[in-house]
Amino acid sequence: MQRPDLILFDVNETLSDLAPMAGHLEAVGAPGHLAKPWFASVLRDGIALAAVGATAPFADIAAATLRGLLATTQTPDGLDRAVEQVMEGFTHLAVHPDIAPGVEALGDAGVRLVTLSNGAASVAEGLLGRAGLAERFERFLSVEDAGIWKPAAGAYAYGLTESGVTADSAMLVAVHPWDIDGAGRAGLHTAWLNRDGATWPGHFRGPDVEIATLPALADELG
C-alpha cells in the first residue's frame, strides 16, 4: 500500500476512548450501559439530517438525545445539571493508548495529519492537546464548517479542499464502518481501525486496509 500524503482522522471513538462515559452516566444516577444507545442515537440523528441535506451541531444533538435518555432517571441535581455533567465528561476524554505511538510514527514518516470530526474542532484540539499530540496535527477540522455530517460526500470534500489534496492522495482512518464506507465512496483510501476484532458488516464497502492498532498502520505504510 502506497503512503498517502495526508491522513484524515475521525475523532470520537477513533482517537478518544469513550469507556469513561459509563462512569459519567452512573455519576448522575443513570445506568452506564446507556452510553452505547446514546452515541448510536446521536449518530443516527446527525446522519439522518445529512440524508436530507441538513445539519445540526454535534453538541446540540448529543445534549437533546441525552436529555431524552435520562428523562426517566432520578438525577440527584436535576435533569439540566445531569445533562451538563455528562456533556462535560464527554469533552474531557482521553485518547486510546495506541494513539500516541501511532501518531508519532506516522508524523515521523512525513505524513500530514488532520482531524475531520462530526463533532466540534475544539473537542478534537482539546483531546489531542491533553495527550501532548496537538502539534503533530496540522488542522482540526469539523463538519460544522462543511454544512453536512459524514458520511455525506460533502463532508469529505470539505476536508480535502481545506487540506489542498485530492481524494486519491488522502486516507481516512476510523473505527466506524459507515465512515469508512462514505470515505471510500468519496474516493479516499481507507483504514479501518478495528481494536475489538469485530467482523466487517457486509452492507458497507470494505476498507483498503484493516489494522488493530494505529502503530500497525505506520508499519503497513512503510
Next chain:
Amino acid sequence: MQRPDLILFDVNETLSDLAPMAGHLEAVGAPGHLAKPWFASVLRDGIALAAVGATAPFADIAAATLRGLLATTQTPDGLDRAVEQVMEGFTHLAVHPDIAPGVEALGDAGVRLVTLSNGAASVAEGLLGRAGLAERFERFLSVEDAGIWKPAAGAYAYGLTESGVTADSAMLVAVHPWDIDGAGRAGLHTAWLNRDGATWPGHFRGPDVEIATLPALADELG
C-alpha cells in the same frame, strides 16, 4: 387540522411493540438492554447508506449489527443460531395496544391506510395480520422497492407515487423524530406518536400534530 386522504404508517416501534426484544436477547444469553443500541445502530447504518445514495435490506443490516453486538456473549447454541433466534423474535412482534382502535377509527373515517417501512413489507403484513388488521390497510410498502431508506426524500416520494397521491394530501405517522423531519421536508403532513411523553428534539423540524395514542389522531382529524 384537515383530514388527509392517505396516511403512511411507519412500522417498527410505531406499530410494533419492541419491548419483547429484551426477552429474546436474554433467551440467547445477552443482556436485554442491548435491544436499544441494536435498533439505534441498525437505523444509523441504514440511514448512513441513504446519506450516500446507497441501500441495503433491513434484515441484512439487523443481522450483521446483532452479530457484532453478540460477539462477546456466551451464546448456548452458538452465534449463528443466536442471531437467527433473535431475528425470528423480531419478525413475530405484536402491535401496541392503541393501534387496533386507532386504525379502526381512522379507517372508519374513510382515510386510506398504507404502511411505509424501512423494513420488509412482509414483516408489516405479518404484524398487522396477526393483529387482525391487515384488511384495513391498502398496501404494505417497503423502501426496499424505493432504493433508499427514510428519511431520504426518495423514500417518501416512492410511497406517494405508489399510492397515487400528492404530498399535501398525505400524512406520515411515526414515533421517530427523524422520520417526521424527513416526511415534513418532503412536503407531507406529519403526526408524531409520542407514547412516552418525550420532549421533541429541537435539531429536527417539528410535527404538524402530536398525539399520545393513535385514537387521539382520529379525534384530531375529526
